[in-house]
Every structure is written in structure tokens, then in C-alpha cells.
Amino acid sequence: MSRYNFRESEARWQEVWEQRGVFRASIDRSRPKYYVLEMFPYPSGRIHMGHVRNYTLGDVVARHRRALGYSVLHPMGWDAFGLPAENAALERGVHPAKWTYENISTMRAQLKSMGLSLDWSREFATCDPDYYRHEQKMFIDFLKAGLAYRKEAFVNWDPVEQTVLANEQVIDGRGWRSGAPVEKRKLSQWFLKITAFADDLLDALQRLDRWPDKVRVMQEKWIGRSSGAEIRFALKGREDRLTVYSTRPDTLFGATFCALSPDHALAEECARKDPALAAFIAECRRAGTSEAAIESQEKRGYDTGLRALHPFIPGKELPVYVANFVLIEYGTGAIFGCPGHDQRDLDFARKYGLPVIPVVLPPGADPKTFAIGDEAYTEDGTIFNSGFLDGLGVEEAKRAAGARLEALGAGKPQTVYRLRDWLVSRQRYWGCPIPVIHCEQCGAVPVPEKDLPVMLPKDASFDRPGNPLAHHPTWKHVACPVCSGAAERETDTFDTFFESSWYFARFCDPKGKTAFAREAVDYWMPVDQYIGGVEHAVLHLLYSRFFTRALRQCGYIGIDEPFAGLFTQGMVCHETYRGPDGEWLTPSEVKREAGTVVRLSDGAPVTIGRSEKMSKSKKNVVDPTEIIAAYGADTARLFMLSDSPPERDLEWTEAGVDGAWRYLNRVWRLVTEPPVPLPPPGTPKPAELSAEAEAAWRAAHKAIAAVSEHLEAFRFNVAVAQVRTLSNALAELDGTGPGEAWALRFGLETLTLLLGPMAPHIAESMWEALGREGLLCEQPWPKADPALLVEDRVTVAVQVNGKLRGTIELPRDAANDDAQSAALAHPAVQRSLDGKTPRKVIVVPNRIVNVVA
RNA sequence: GCGGGCGUGGCGGAAUUGGCAGACGCACUGGAUUUAGGUUCCAGCGGCCUCGGCCGUGGGGGUUCAAGUCCCCCCGCCCGCACCA
Numbered sequence: 043m044s045r046y047n048f049r050e051s052e053a054r055w056q057e058v059w060e061q062r063g064v065f066r067a068s069i070d071r072s073r074p075k076y077y078v079l080e081m082f083p084y085p086s087g088r089i090h091m092g093h094v095r096n097y098t099l100g101d102v103v104a105r106h107r108r109a110l111g112y113s114v115l116h117p118m119g120w121d122a123f124g125l126p127a128e129n130a131a132l133e134r135g136v137h138p139a140k141w142t143y144e145n146i147s148t149m150r151a152q153l154k155s156m157g158l159s160l161d162w163s164r165e166f167a168t169c170d171p172d173y174y175r176h177e178q179k180m181f182i183d184f185l186k187a188g189l190a191y192r193k194e195a196f197v198n199w200d201p202v203e204q205t206v207l208a209n210e211q212v213i214d215g216r217g218w219r220s221g222a223p224v225e226k227r228k229l230s231q232w233f234l235k236i237t238a239f240a241d242d243l244l245d246a247l248q249r250l251d252r253w254p255d256k257v258r259v260m261q262e263k264w265i266g267r268s269s270g271a272e273i274r275f276a277l278k279g280r281e282d283r284l285t286v287y288s289t290r291p292d293t294l295f296g297a298t299f300c301a302l303s304p305d306h307a308l309a310e311e312c313a314r315k316d317p318a319l320a321a322f323i324a325e326c327r328r329a330g331t332s333e334a335a336i337e338s339q340e341k342r343g344y345d346t347g348l349r350a351l352h353p354f355i356p357g358k359e360l361p362v363y364v365a366n367f368v369l370i371e372y373g374t375g376a377i378f379g380c381p382g383h384d385q386r387d388l389d390f391a392r393k394y395g396l397p398v399i400p401v402v403l404p405p406g407a408d409p410k411t412f413a414i415g416d417e418a419y420t421e422d423g424t425i426f427n428s429g430f431l432d433g434l435g436v437e438e439a440k441r442a443a444g445a446r447l448e449a450l451g452a453g454k455p456q457t458v459y460r461l462r463d464w465l466v467s468r469q470r471y472w473g474c475p476i477p478v479i480h481c482e483q484c485g486a487v488p489v490p491e492k493d494l495p496v497m498l499p500k501d502a503s504f505d506r507p508g509n510p511l512a513h514h515p516t517w518k519h520v521a522c523p524v525c526s527g528a529a530e531r532e533t534d535t536f537d538t539f540f541e542s543s544w545y546f547a548r549f550c551d552p553k554g555k556t557a558f559a560r561e562a563v564d565y566w567m568p569v570d571q572y573i574g575g576v577e578h579a580v581l582h583l584l585y586s587r588f589f590t591r592a593l594r595q596c597g598y599i600g601i602d603e604p605f606a607g608l609f610t611q612g613m614v615c616h617e618t619y620r621g622p623d624g625e626w627l628t629p630s631e632v633k634r635e636a637g638t639v640v641r642l643s644d645g646a647p648v649t650i651g652r653s654e655k656m657s658k659s660k661k662n663v664v665d666p667t668e669i670i671a672a673y674g675a676d677t678a679r680l681f682m683l684s685d686s687p688p689e690r691d692l693e694w695t696e697a698g699v700d701g702a703w704r705y706l707n708r709v710w711r712l713v714t715e716p717p718v719p720l721p722p723p724g725t726p727k728p729a730e731l732s733a734e735a736e737a738a739w740r741a742a743h744k745a746i747a748a749v750s751e752h753l754e755a756f757r758f759n760v761a762v763a764q765v766r767t768l769s770n771a772l773a774e775l776d777g778t779g780p781g782e783a784w785a786l787r788f789g790l791e792t793l794t795l796l797l798g799p800m801a802p803h804i805a806e807s808m809w810e811a812l813g814r815e816g817l818l819c820e821q822p823w824p825k826a827d828p829a830l831l832v833e834d835r836v837t838v839a840v841q842v843n844g845k846l847r848g849t850i851e852l853p854r855d856a857a858n859d860d861a862q863s864a865a866l867a868h869p870a871v872q873r874s875l876d877g878k879t880p881r882k883v884i885v886v887p888n889r890i891v892n893v894v895a
Numbered sequence: 896g897c898g899g900g901c902g903u904g905g906c907g908g909a910a911u912u913g914g915c916a917g918a919c920g921c922a923c924u925g926g927a928u929u930u931a932g933g934u935u936c937c938a939g940c941g942g943c944c945u946c947g948g949c950c951g952u953g954g955g956g957g958u959u960c961a962a963g964u965c966c967c968c969c970c971g972c973c974c975g976c977a978c979c980a
Contacts, residue, residue: 081980083980084979084980086980121980124979124980125978125979125980126979126980197978198978206978207978208978208979209976209977209978209979211978211979256899256900257899259898259899260898260899260975263897263898263899264898264975264976264977332976332977333896333897333976333977334896334897334975334976336896337896337897337976338896338897339896367896371977385896386896461977462977464977465977465978467978468978469978470978537978538979538980539980542980575980576899576900576974576975577974577975577979577980578980579899579974579975580975580976580977581977581980582980613974672933673933684907684908684919684920685907685908685919685920685921686907686908687908690901690907690908691901691973692907693906693907695906695907695921697906697921697922698907698920698921700921700933701920701921702920703933704933704934705920707934708935711935757909759907759908759909759919759920760908760909760918760919762919762920763908763909763918763919763920764918764919765919766919766920767918767919770919837915838915839914839915840915841914841915841960841961843960843961844914844959844960844961844962845961846915848915849915873947881960882960883960884914884960884961886914886961889911889914889915890914890915890961892914892960892961893960894960894961
């Protein structure tokens, strides 16, 4: 018995594909184009199973589309700037560039071992100056177009490391490495004006009909368009006014307090005269900056002593608090509190003994007795206790209140977005330098185009706290491009989402002197199918949508939406293991033994934990390289596609990999050791087919139809099951009857073609073993004959009162009367009816007969 | 806290979108062949059962001739929340 030699085979086919350049993309106007893109990887060091899954899914799409006759673009590159490179520099003394490019070469080799149908000639890394020079020019164009600007914003500042921390690096108010209490600091930073496109980004979501609904909903919520009113409260004894935003101006008569964010200018002003308030504000700032942290903590406040005057009720004063649940980033950073109709306000009012005035009456409630208990009433109803608004519905009252505010000069209706402008400044070394020069005389001046790119200095030092670019002895000192006086470079670099917001368009012409060759971009864009993790559902995808619009406005490209189709894959998970001392163990450190799991080294008992996303911290990782070395890429790919639907989490199991491996060997035997010799390739269908031959022939056509349909719909697990169903049918054939050897060849060739996108190496070998000319990956996708998909006879279920009592065989499309009488004649039906006369019989042709007694 | 998603045998999952629940696998059980090689082949495999059936798609209610699928309420788990990428 000859075993399939995957090592020899995979290496050979990969070389053949590369030598013949079969996956090279080119503009070909005689065919429809198809651009398949998987989210490009961050070069962290080695590929992980998430990559294997992502790139397997994309490769199935790419190979399938190629077989369907499309001109396919399927490129690969590296999202190469980012924090981990700097951490490596700090921890191991490796330069970020060296670390990054070495990782890239390791990971490139790993990806190549997967046999992906990529056009490697288009590869680039975003840290290549030839890449990032273009985004520096884009930024300058954005500046000119008013899409980039500078303003002050709060950051998490680690006083020991002298650096800005990400929210995830702040743990319990302290820096993750230094342990020092994190300060909120205001820094002057660069922003991109994504809010300028808020309405368009929101409205265009409706047209992205090949995106998952959940992603569209997430983006919709993220943009968070709301209409309400801006209300300007007069302050007792002061000239200035307090501006708040509310989505519920209809509840203004129920207002019993106002509240400021701890970061509000007025709060800071009051704190200068009130040390206890200053202490309260400091405490709020320590509690964490993320929206999650702020909104889930206990509501607390501090009375500033200021009193706001109600715009509609003369003489009514509202206390002004500083409250920890008011976000500075949303609206105006100040609110009015209506405890009756907002849960947060209610919690706050109860805690501080503030009055609760209901102003929205639920339908059917009695205005004399209706009162608010522990729950605020947030549904629709009729306004009451509200002067001129009484009797209106919530929506009319919003409009009426807005109009009255405007008439009084105390506010106006307003639309507000949750979406904030994109802060792109990072105080880091390993990123694209922001091409601006700061001059005392001339202000912030863009670097002239002839001086681009602004390159990172190679000789930065990472051994002391702070931004290496800022410390560099010479790099930042330059002459002002306008007045030639002494000036300094901007030492901030771009957020790495900047690079990933346009790489997809660069792949159309990756070596061009300008960012985009219009001909190539116009031909290939948009991406027809984009594939990646849901974790990017909002930020990366929204930034890319914005960036594409900004590039269009600046004349770079002609489209708005970068990704016509989107697919978000699930995570790769694995069981977790803990040894006797509670320490995490990797799957390779344990073994299964008689139903339990023990440690490989000493047989100590191991506790099995639930399956979780593979992560270094829990050690539940399986290295793709080891799997590919042990089983081959095809087995790994097939397992990735089997069982779990691609959008759901996949559990990696040893048994599942074995199953995929056994299946491929089984298929190999089917092709190389058929029960009878196969007729030569191209033999015409014989006139006579045995019943078995006919069944196998039909099974092949059904498999073509089913696999095609499921591949289109991203149901790859079902497509794999259908391929297996075909191999089961072919294994049944003994080949001796009329036409059976022919049917077997037809079935095996079909099987090979269908398996091609999933397990491309073994499929090439099968094609060769079947004696066919040419490369399998260049064969057209097979077509199913619709006439062979339907059977002459069908099995129809027979129910009595909706319960299954048996089945009957009928000719296809039999008359309803025939179906009915056949069903009534069924012994089980007679038994169930027990002499009763059926009241009604429902016949669904070719499916079911339901006898209602 | 807010937002999003998911619950079907021991396990992963399937089910022409309202029409035979459990396709295809994994695990397991019995048998055959080979037996030191990540074998292969055959049979069985939701639960209960008086062998005629009864119960079963997280739980409870509803619509319908018919519900995993549609509607209402509840429970559990997972993910995101703006400087990780």
C-alpha cells in the first residue's frame, strides 16, 4: 500500500507553482476581476493558528474564483510598525527594524509552506520607507484639505517611563510595567477629521450588503448619531453659561441637577478654589479612562456650589455637581440630570438625596399616582408636569422644547455623534514619522514634498524612558522650510492604523513611484472579498472606510468604499491544561492516557480547563509549523475548513487533525488503488450504465452543485462534508458492472477538482495520478448538469397530526391526490387514525403529507 | 454600565429558511483482517420503552395542519468599548 508522501509532494508543487508564476495577478479586461484579501499580519515572530485559519479561508476563495475564470488578485504584506518591536528593543536590545525584518522572513517561509495561491511579487512591509513616504504625502494633503488638525487631548501618562500608555496598559490606575500611578495629561496632538464623514459613513453602511449585519450594527452604534438639543444654562451670580447636550430635551422639566465631567474646564476652575473638589477630581482620574471603566463604576459626585438656572422655570435653581460618570469626550462634557427617565441619573439622585420628578407618563398610568421607584422610565409616553409640553408625545416634545430653547436664546436642536476625531499621534519610535516641522516663527509647517520621506533615524537608543525620537541628539533639529530659522521636527509618529488604512489599494501597484497607479486601482478596487477577525469590526474597518473617502477627496482614488464584501472569521481555541501546582502547560507537554490527561515528563495529573482562544499566557497554543511538519499543509488546511463554520470559534483538537489526515490518505488510496483499472482520461461516457454507475455519476453532479453553492456562501464546513459524501459514494463502487469504471473515473476527477481549493497539493498529485495533463490549479471549475440533480422517485414523509408515522415512495411531482391516497393507505397511518375520518389532508409536493384527524 | 453575538446527541456541527431533527465527522461499543508503523474494513451509536410507541434543538409561554426555524418572557456563556494589532 503506497502512502501519500506529503513532504515530497508539497515541496514539489509549491516549486512548480512558483516557477510557472501561476498566481501572478495581471490586469486582464477579457475576464471579470476578483480581489481577495486577508487582513495582513503583524510580524510578531511566528505565525499562529489564527493566521492559518484566516489565510486558508482566503485561499479557498482565491483558488475557487480562479477556477471560475476570474482574474484574481491575492496579495500578501506586513503590517510592520507597532509597539511590540519597541518592547523587544527595550527587553532584548534588538533594534526594532532588525527584529521586524527577521520576523518577516521567518513568517514568510511559514506562510509559503502552507501552499497559498498568493502573488508574492507584490509583497511589501509598511515600515519600508518606500511605503510610508506615500502616507506622509497623504497626511500633508489631508492638512491642506482641512482633514487633519492639531488640538489638545488627554492621554494616560506614565511619569516613570515618560510615555503615553494605551488603556490596556493601565491596570488599576497604574502603569503596567512601572507600577506608577498614571496621570491624565493634556498633550497637543494630531487628529484626522473622521467626523466630517460621520453621516456618509453611517448612511453608506446600508449599501454594504455583503458585510455581516453585526459589523454594520457595531459601526452604526460606534458612530452613534443622535439628535437632541444643546441647552445653555445661566449660572447664578456668573456671566458665563453652562452648555449641556441632551438627547432628551423633552424631559427638561424633570431636571433636578446638572453634572460636569471631572475634566470639564468649569470643574477645573472650581477646583482651584476648593481643595476637596480638586482631590475628588484627582481620584476620578485615577479610576481609569476607558468608557467601560467609567460607566461601570459606582456613581459619585461632588457639589461645586454653583447653581444653574432652569431655562423654562423662572427662579428654579439646579445644583451643579462634578460627577464621575460624565464623559468629557461626548457632547459638551456636561449634562442635566433627569432622574425620572435616566437610570444613571436616578442612581445618582438617590445617592445624593436629589428630587425625582416624573415628566413622562407611561400609557395607561394615572398622573396622580405615578411615581418612579428603583427603575427610571425610559420608554415612550405622554409628557406631564411640564408646562407648555404637557400632553405631547416624547418626539413632539423634543421638537417643541428645542424650538422654545432657540426662541429664548438658551439653546438649539442639535445632532451629536459618539464618534470622535481620530487621534493619530503616538509618542513612539517604531512608526511613520509625522512630516511636520515646528517653527517658533511659522508654527507647524508641513515638510516640503521634495524632502519626503522623513526617515526614522537608524541609531536611536532605547535604554532610557521616553520617546527615542525626542531624545535623539540630532534628528529633530532642522531648518524651517519657510523662514530657514532653527526649528524642530515633530517627534510623534502615526498610529499604526494609518498604514493599514490604505495598504489594500497599494497592493494594486505596490512598486509605483506614486502611492497609486490610477489604472491599476480603478481596475482592482474595491476588494471583492476581505477576510479577517471580528476584533477589527469597528476601528480598522471604519478608519479604512474614512481614509478611502479622504483619499478620494484629495484626488488619489475614485471610490468611497474599500471593501465590497467582508467576512469575519472566528477564533482558534484549544483546551487549557494546568499541572499539579496550578501552572499552565502547553498541549505538547501533556498526553492523553486512558481517559485522563497527564504530564508527559512525570505522569503527574493534569487539570483540563475549558477551551479558550489560543494565547501565550494560557499556553494553550499549537504551533502551525509543527503541525505542517508532522501532517502537511493540506491536513492543516482541511482541518481548518472541516466541522466549524468559519464565522464561529474553532476548537483545535488532535483527534480532528488525525481525522483530516486519515481522510486525505483514504482519498489518495481511492485514486491510486481503484478496485478495477480506470479507463484512459477523456473516455466518453458509455451508453450503458449500471444502477450503481448511474448513482455514482449523479452523486458527482450533486457534489458539484452542493460544493459550489456552499463555497459561495462561505459554508466551507458543509462543502467539506459534501466532498466526503462523494468519496463515500465512490468507495461503494466495486467497478465491475457496466460503465462503473467510467463512472469511477468521472467521480474521482470531480472529487479532485472539488478538493483543489481546500487541499491543493494532494489534489495536484491526484490529478497527475489520474493521468491528466496540466496543473489542477489551472483547471476550470466543474459544472453540474441540472438534469442529474433530481431523482425520478422521491421519499415523502407521512404525518398524522404533525407526527411522523412513516414514509412513502412516490414518482417525482406525483399528483396531490395520488400522494394523499398513498399516505392514507400506509398501515401506520391507518393504525394512528384508528377508524377516524381525516378532517383535512395537507400535501406539500415531494416533501410531506400531513393527515389531520 | 453600554453595545454586539451565541446556546441542537458524549463532542464539532447539518437541516432547500416553516415541512422526515441529528447530514458529514470526532469519540465510544462490538466484530473481522493485519497485528509493533499516526492501519484498514463491517456493524451499532439522542433519551426512555411494555417494541406499540413516548419524550427530545438552554428554560417557560404563544402562533400554525406543521416550529431548531416565527412572536413574547426568562436563563447561561462569549466578544467589543477608541493608544494592542
